[in-house]
Amino acid sequence: MFVLDHPQAPTLIDARRPTLVDCFEHALGRATARGCARRIAEGDTDSGYLRRNLLRFSADPERARARVTALYGPGVPGVAAPRTGAAPLDPEREREPVITATNRGDIAATLVHLYRGGPEAELRPALGRYLAEVTRGLPLMPGSVALVADTSESLRGYGDREWALLSQAAALRLVLAEICPRLTVVEVGEQQGPTDLAGGLLDALATGPELVVLVTDGYENRLSGDLGRVVATLPRIGIDTPIVLCRSMFTGRDEMSLRNPAPALPCLDFWHQDDFAGLLPRLFAHCADGRDWIHAAVRHRLDRRPEGVLP
Incomplete structure (x- = not known):
């Protein structure tokens, strides 16, 4: 960027x-x-x-x-042909596909099948392979990270979108677990329970992390506005731990105006597994060890570039 x-x-x-x-x-x-x-x-x-x-x-x-x-x-579709050297956007080839619960990345798709009761003997090994593909070669984040994981009913969803947001949030959680050896997870809104993001944040801060990541769909249905009030109070009592809100979406066009429980927090949105590559550097940029992690991750990406592609 x-x-x-x-x-x-x-x-x-x-x-x-x-x-x-x-x-x-x-x-x-x-x-x-x-x-x-x-x-x-x-x-x-x-x-x-x-x-x-x-x-x-x-x-x-x-x-x-x-x-x-x-x-x-x-x-860009709808305008003249590109100049020599420009990146063409063919309107037929690049038209966005119909988005479903199972075409938003291999990790999330496998989790959806697991949540729906698919055969674990086949799906668990596949999940491990897909996770290894995404995290292979990425550096480890040495700092302590606390993850507040929203597992509430609203994240599960219903109808065609059932399990979509939860599977993508769980996919991010699995990726973080692979690259953050000092990851602590605090679950909130267990299944049918209300989403208590504020309580989860306080529990996460009690572990003394260098970074707190709130992964949620953005709905706070226990005490509306509670998270925002807690976030506003923390600096007044000497707590300056970086806190980042990560919102799981169904598509990149989701309406998010009612899904921002703490506007003062930096917010990162994701809906597809491909988003993790950009989300992780922006996430780790908030903590002390983030600079070194980003440099190592960029070097890894350059090393993996196709032969003949100039840096």
Whole structure:
């Protein structure tokens, strides 16, 4: 995301456009990145979708929009053919698929099948393989991390979306468990119970972590506004532990205005397994060991780039 504010971004885009597009789409998720590009090309300047998925990462929204336009050129669907070297967005090939509970990444899909009562003898080994693929080569985060995991009924969902949000939240929990040896998990809203995010936060802080991660769908149905009040009080009693709210969504277009129980907290949204690659660096940037982890993760990504792709 540094391309949005980098002082030499125009030069970098001209010289290394395919590489920057690849990094940009890896950070945001391909569907989200290209969705932002399409909206900008269609004249969108400040919609909720753009603010949530793009503009909040830049100090200058106008410059961010201009640089996304430069990254993709006129290859966004509905405009002229791309310039030489631009990243084409074929409207047929790149049309977003119908999103279901089981096409939002292999880890979450396997969890959905498990929650639905599928054969554990087959699904558990598959889950391990998919988790290993996502975390293979990633550095370990040495700092202590506390995860407040919302497991309430609202996260389970119903109908076509049943298990979708819970499976994606559980997928993030599994990934964090693999790369954070000092992870502590506090569950709230156990199954049919109410979502007590504030109580879970206090329990997590009692473990003395360097970072607290709240993973939820954003609904607080025990004492509405309680989390926000607790968060506002913590600095007054000398607690400055970084706290990040991570909201599980069904799609990148979910309406989130009623799902923000603590507006003062930094908030990261995710709906697909591909989002983890961008979410983890932004998450760990809030703790002391995060800088070294991000540098190591970037080196790992560069080492895995396809042969012939320039850094």
